[in-house]
Amino acid sequence: MRAARPGAAPGRLVRGKPTRHEDVPNKRFDTARGAGDSIGQCGATEHGCLGGIAMIEQYVLDLQEVDETQVAIVGGKAAHLGGLSRIEGIRVPAGFCVTTAAFRRIMAEAPSIDDRLDQLSRLNPDDREAVRTLSAEIRRTIEGIAIPGDPAAAITRALAQLGEQAAYAVRSSATAEDLPTASFAGQQDTYLNVVGPAAILQHVSRCWASLFTERAVTYRLRNGIDHRTVHMAVVVQQMVFPDAAGILFTADPVTGNRKVATVDAGFGLGEALVSGLVNPDVFKVRDGEVVAEAVAAKQRAVHALPEGGTQEVAIDPQRQDQPALTDAQVVRLVQLGRRIEAHFGRPQDIEWCLVDDDFQIVQSRPITTLFPIPAARDRENHVYLSVGHQQMMTDPMKPLGLSMWQLTAMAPMHEAGGRLFVDVTRHLASPASRAGLLELVGRGDPLIRDALETVLDRHDFVPTLPEAAPGGPPAGGASAPIETDPAIVTELIERSQASIAALRRDIRTKTGPALFDFLLEAFQEHKRVLSDPLSMQVIMAGMEATWWLNDRLREWLGEKNAADTLTLSAPGNVTSEMGLALLDVADVIRPHPEVVALLQGVEDDGFLDELPKFAGGTEARDAVEAYLDRYGMRCVGEIDITRPRWRERPTTLVPVILDNVRNFEPGAAKRRFEQGRQKARKKAQEVLERLRALPDGEHKADETKRMIDRVRTFIGYREYPKYGIVSRYFVYKQALLEEAERLVQANVLPEKEDVFYLTFQELHDVVRSKQVDDRLIQQRKDAFRSYHALTPPRVLTSDGEAIAGAYRRDDVPTGALIGLPVSAGTVEGRARVILDMAQADLEPGDILVTAHTDPSWTPLFVAITGLVTEVGGLMTHGAVIAREYGLPAVVSVVDATRLIPDGQRIRVHGSDGYVEILP
Numbered sequence: 001m002r003a004a005r006p007g008a009a010p011g012r013l014v015r016g017k018p019t020r021h022e023d024v025p026n027k028r029f030d031t032a033r034g035a036g037d038s039i040g041q042c043g044a045t046e047h048g049c050l051g052g053i054a055m056i057e058q059y060v061l062d063l064q065e066v067d068e069t070q071v072a073i074v075g076g077k078a079a080h081l082g083g084l085s086r087i088e089g090i091r092v093p094a095g096f097c098v099t100t101a102a103f104r105r106i107m108a109e110a111p112s113i114d115d116r117l118d119q120l121s122r123l124n125p126d127d128r129e130a131v132r133t134l135s136a137e138i139r140r141t142i143e144g145i146a147i148p149g150d151p152a153a154a155i156t157r158a159l160a161q162l163g164e165q166a167a168y169a170v171r172s173s174a175t176a177e178d179l180p181t182a183s184f185a186g187q188q189d190t191y192l193n194v195v196g197p198a199a200i201l202q203h204v205s206r207c208w209a210s211l212f213t214e215r216a217v218t219y220r221l222r223n224g225i226d227h228r229t230v231h232m233a234v235v236v237q238q239m240v241f242p243d244a245a246g247i248l249f250t251a252d253p254v255t256g257n258r259k260v261a262t263v264d265a266g267f268g269l270g271e272a273l274v275s276g277l278v279n280p281d282v283f284k285v286r287d288g289e290v291v292a293e294a295v296a297a298k299q300r301a302v303h304a305l306p307e308g309g310t311q312e313v314a315i316d317p318q319r320q321d322q323p324a325l326t327d328a329q330v331v332r333l334v335q336l337g338r339r340i341e342a343h344f345g346r347p348q349d350i351e352w353c354l355v356d357d358d359f360q361i362v363q364s365r366p367i368t369t370l371f372p373i374p375a376a377r378d379r380e381n382h383v384y385l386s387v388g389h390q391q392m393m394t395d396p397m398k399p400l401g402l403s404m405w406q407l408t409a410m411a412p413m414h415e416a417g418g419r420l421f422v423d424v425t426r427h428l429a430s431p432a433s434r435a436g437l438l439e440l441v442g443r444g445d446p447l448i449r450d451a452l453e454t455v456l457d458r459h460d461f462v463p464t465l466p467e468a469a470p471g472g473p474p475a476g477g478a479s480a481p482i483e484t485d486p487a488i489v490t491e492l493i494e495r496s497q498a499s500i501a502a503l504r505r506d507i508r509t510k511t512g513p514a515l516f517d518f519l520l521e522a523f524q525e526h527k528r529v530l531s532d533p534l535s536m537q538v539i540m541a542g543m544e545a546t547w548w549l550n551d552r553l554r555e556w557l558g559e560k561n562a563a564d565t566l567t568l569s570a571p572g573n574v575t576s577e578m579g580l581a582l583l584d585v586a587d588v589i590r591p592h593p594e595v596v597a598l599l600q601g602v603e604d605d606g607f608l609d610e611l612p613k614f615a616g617g618t619e620a621r622d623a624v625e626a627y628l629d630r631y632g633m634r635c636v637g638e639i640d641i642t643r644p645r646w647r648e649r650p651t652t653l654v655p656v657i658l659d660n661v662r663n664f665e666p667g668a669a670k671r672r673f674e675q676g677r678q679k680a681r682k683k684a685q686e687v688l689e690r691l692r693a694l695p696d697g698e699h700k701a702d703e704t705k706r707m708i709d710r711v712r713t714f715i716g717y718r719e720y721p722k723y724g725i726v727s728r729y730f731v732y733k734q735a736l737l738e739e740a741e742r743l744v745q746a747n748v749l750p751e752k753e754d755v756f757y758l759t760f761q762e763l764h765d766v767v768r769s770k771q772v773d774d775r776l777i778q779q780r781k782d783a784f785r786s787y788h789a790l791t792p793p794r795v796l797t798s799d800g801e802a803i804a805g806a807y808r809r810d811d812v813p814t815g816a817l818i819g820l821p822v823s824a825g826t827v828e829g830r831a832r833v834i835l836d837m838a839q840a841d842l843e844p845g846d847i848l849v850t851a852h853t854d855p856s857w858t859p860l861f862v863a864i865t866g867l868v869t870e871v872g873g874l875m876t877h878g879a880v881i882a883r884e885y886g887l888p889a890v891v892s893v894v895d896a897t898r899l900i901p902d903g904q905r906i907r908v909h910g911s912d913g914y915v916e917i918l919p
Contacts, residue, residue: 098233383795870896
């Protein structure tokens with residue numbers, strides 16, 4: 001055993017009893033050294049050494065003996081403080097940690113807490129009154145327990161070593177605090193300037209109890225964290241009485257830029273800033289220089305009282321407008337921050353104090369709100385576009401879903417934060433391909449174009465290449481060199497269907513490693529079908545014809561978005577057909593009250609087997625089954641293979657079927673399609689007549705007629721490749737789940753859906769070796785859970801800067817929400833803010849407001865009169881189907897689901913691209 005450091009608290013505890021120095025001759029023991037030796041001997045990991053804890057109750061550890069591997073013993077805050085104390089040049093106030101062993105000892109003193117924890121875990125986080133009441137009961141119980149002799153003695157001995165009458169900060173350090181995926185910032189309590197052993201023991205109890213503050217309990221409930229898995233340690237540190245204090249972010253917390261550090265500073269204790277008592281001075285530092293600063297008028301500060309506690313004091317008026325730090329001090333502080341960031345390996349949120357021109361660090365935690373950066377093999381600048389914003393699914397994907405999309409995509413995909421991105425740096429670097437890229441994305445989503453132009457305006461981020469990068473996206477506007485022939489679409493669909501049929505046939509006999517070899521070959525066929533030049537020509541022909549019509553008819557006739565009406569009920573759109581087909585299912589069910597009653601009470605996916613027991617139930621089941629045979633591979637977020645498909649979870653469709661039963665008359669699907677077709681035909685006649693009256697009118701009318709025929713021939717096919725992709729995905733998924741079931745039967749995995757947290761290659765390795773890393777799966781589950789709190793940017797740079805883009809418009813009413821017009825018309829109605837399709841409850845005349853829609857949302861479109869989404873573009877699925885159904889729609893409305901209350905009357909301007917919130 002190694003000798004103790006001077007200044008460490010004496011007395012190692014064995015089974016709760018302090019070891020006397022004389023028990024071990026010629027050895028000096030302290031709490032920290034004894035604990036460290038015990039941990040080292042049993043090979044502790046970051047989860048702690050259960051064997052060591054069982055043998056040696058470590059109630060107190062010196063901070064200098066703690067590091068980041070001991071979160072289970074000392075909590076996140078103390079682990080980080082221990083790590084900080086080991087960094088050369090970083091000063092951390094002396095102190096010690098009351099370990100989680102002491103907390104567990106206290107919890108064991110009150111068996112009644114167990115029952116209350118059970119009750120707590122069952123609460124809805126939105127039931128604030130119940131959470132408040134129950135958490136207060138638990139806190140009172142904990143604070144009412146006297147700290148037992150052994151932990152109390154260890155604490156008082158440590159205080160005696162540091163100075164009993166010195167002032168201390170007593171701070172919570174939970175095991176789920178200051179972690180890379182969840183900071184829990186502000187969830188538990190901190191007490192400043194606590195003086196005397198009795199007061200410190202009292203505040204240690206208060207910190208333990210603060211694990212059950214209302215905000216901490218709600219945070220855990222919302223994040224799916226079991227209350228029993230979180231334990232509380234307490235940091236006791238010597239107080240620092242600073243001239244100035246504040247917070248350093250080693251990455252810009254607003255933009256995410258990792259190269260820009262932000263310093264918030266104020267006079268006195270940092271509590272004045274944290275509590276919002278004063279506005280801080282704000283400094284931004286890049287490359288060792290202060291590049292921006294804003295000095296606030298700091299009228300108040302928080303100072304420590306000699307007898308303990310703190311008070312607010314007024315700042316001398318002559319000093320209020322002076323900066324709390326000099327530029328040189330700011331730069332020096334950021335240099336320390338970079339050292340800390342390098343040690344922990346990620347951007348940090350650092351609390352600092354300035355004492356006599358010397359910085360002391362009192363806390364460092366990861367900045368968990370930053371969107372991660374895709375990994376790159378070089379140090380060059382990169383610009384990434386979000387794939388999710390193109391695919392209308394910005395939720396995080398599980399690892400298997402990510403890797404399957406990467407293996408089947410036509411371009412390299414980079415993962416970050418559970419989302420996929422495409423690197424467009426080379427396209428932006430070449431003037432020729434840059435123009436094409438900006439034109440293409442600008443037509444689809446002006447926010448993405450604006451974000452890219454923001455990057456380009458900096459001139460130094462993306463270097464200009466002398467020639468075009470190969471493979472640049474085509475510029476819009478040129479007609480595709482194919483004839484306007486419906487047989488081309490028919491041929492493409494037949495090819496796709498034949499390829500999928502062969503996949504289903506050939507995969508049936510493949511199992512084990514042979515299945516994975518087969519799938520790798522199937523992915524090549526997948527990409528071959530997807531990259532069929534003829535298929536790409538048809539898609540571009542439909543899109544370019546739409547753009548041509550909108551541009552020319554606006555120029556010639558002053559018509560906005562004329563193509564929206566001209567494409568109503570275009571033939572061959574598999575997604576719009578899917579929505580109408582569910583109206584036909586409702587027609588089968590509507591005449592049978594017993595079937596309707598059964599569906600109204602459905603709770604699980606076995607309802608299809610129950611239907612034949614009721615009058616009309618067999619016909620109803622057959623109708624639903626036929627629908628699932630055609631469309632059952634679809635689901636919300638369908639680009640993620642791990643998402644449950646309608647065939648796997650048919651209850652998802654029940655609310656929509658019931659809405660259709662209630663809101664529509666028999667034959668609605670056929671009538672709706674025919675009405676759209678007639679409206680489009682009438683619009684075409686009107687446009688052509690008006691054109692013929694213009695100079696050179698016959699030529700303009702002939703060109704326009706050719707483009708109308710072209711768009712109606714080809715635009716429906718725009719949705720088919722996605723249908724083919726998802727059809728293949730369901731075949732892949734069924735085969736992989738059969739392998740997962742074999743792994744469960746072989747006791748390799750506890751649950752078959754655990755394979756969703758492995759990449760395709762990792763799953764292949766597990767199938768081959770029959771071994772799995774359970775810790776890896778748990779880490780992936782924790783990471784996936786944390787990714788839900790992140791908002792993916794449309795554009796992300798390799799500096800970590802998330803660029804949202806902005807609408808540069810001044811032609812909308814004050815207070816209106818601006819978006820992208822994608823389907824013409826104006827409509828007023830009740831906003832129904834729906835984030836989960838399965839929770840839809842629509843009435844005639846409702847306007848759907850949601851984050852994003854992919855093809856699986858189409859069945860809802862038949863019941864609404866307008867659409868507003870936060871994500872989307874001119875040619876994304878929601879926009880295409882809105883035009884097919886004649887629904888006024890505005891997409892890419894930033895924060896629409898937050899800014900528009902559910903039930904609010906709104907007016908959607910689908911031609912002009914804005915939404916008014918009505919009184």
